[in-house]
Amino acid sequence: MAVTIYPDSFDPWQALQQHQDSRLQSGKFGATATFVGTMRDFNEGDDVQGMTLEHYPGMTESQLQLIIDEAAQQWPLEDSFIAHRVGPILPGEPIVLVACWSAHRAAAFDACRFLMEALKSKAPFWKKETLADNSQRWVEKNTDGYSHPPA
């Protein structure tokens, strides 16, 4: 169970591999579910050229640890890992990595989804976008994390 905040660009796949190699025992897990969030160059109909991610040092880490602990109580996980970027960030760069390891896929998938949605609603991070015309604005709401297929 680990949380890492990156002040500079990070490679989520490398972080995932490093975490798995150092924390997990080969053969003990049968499912790894991962989510990687990447910065888009558009939002709410506008071109976006960059973004600054702010956080609340201390509270951000403790909130992420709380949701990791909550997931560990709800699902039989071997391990879970959250990595999140802060600071100035450009389109195409990774923002967040969530990974869960379990014996079977159900727990890994469900816990990974839970961690991502809980992070979105509870962890103190804020995004300020710079648009194509150099104006800036705070992102005020997150998109709905669940898809709603037609009935």
Place this chain on the structure above:
Amino acid sequence: MAVKVKFFASMREYLNQSELDISVSGATTVAAVWQQVAGDKPMPENTVCAVNQTQAKPDFAVNDGDEVAFFPPVTGG
């Protein structure tokens, strides 16, 4: 008693300050801390408050040495 107050993101810009130490006399609450620091500026409706890095309601009691924070709804991930 001494209280540390922090503001983040749009709240920092709204009040034009990020962090300050204030002294209060007697029992106080999150809402009273806001009033002392923000004066006439009302607390925006969707403000999230935290005491010692745990989310708290405006009527939550604040004690000596506490850290009180105000910020907008979170938008990470």
